Amino acid sequence: MTTLSDTDRIERSILINASRERVWRALSNAEEFGAWFGANLSGQVFKPGERARGQVTQCGHEHVYFDAVIQRIQPQDLMSFHWHPYAVDPAVDYSDEQPTLVTFTLKDASGNGTLLTVVESGFDKVPLHRRREAFEMHTGGWEAQLQNIARHAGN
């Protein structure tokens, strides 16, 4: 049962055909981050120790927020934040709940590409129902995303 300890973290990677600098910008620039992630972060800046919060941009989920406190920023290398995945009720103070930690790391890849890895950890301490709601809202985009992936895989 060696996989039991894996209940605490998730790791995923993707190879992107763009420079490290370009990928870094999409991660570290709050407005760009919001653009691909799906939250309105216009006017915000990612800074260690500071909070970034914005409404999710999917129809029917206007009550859901991206809500994070930036932890580390190491330009071109690593960006991490603690978040309360999709704080749903504006009247509720979620700061008592243990957040998970999301860490993005970048590495150069062959062909002038960039390997991006994301690790989310701390699951054993977080109320699961909140993470679920966070990601459930994205499942509506399955079709579009599958097409996106297929298109890019074809490159």
Next chain:
Amino acid sequence: MAAAVASNETLAHVFAALGDPTRLKLVAVLCAGGAFSIAHLTQTTEISRQGVTKHLNVLAEAGVVRDVKLGRERLWQLEPARIDEAKRTLESIGREWDLALARLKSFVEKND
């Protein structure tokens, strides 16, 4: 496509139950299969009897283990269904990250 899944509340309890090294040890022993008494578990894991009892109760509360009566003996066994559900939930969150990364890739490659 959606299989019956335990409520969010239940899964939260499973994760909390598993998030302890002593409890993980107990589950690892029970994973091999079979049903065991507290005495046996105490011996095998070197956790105190009090500790085993306490942790088994937490695990039972989360539905990860259950007790079984064999004659006058009370034995404990694993309920793998709950753990499988927790793993599947993590898998679905992992898939959502795959989607988010795909959106990032698409965004970056189109907006150079």
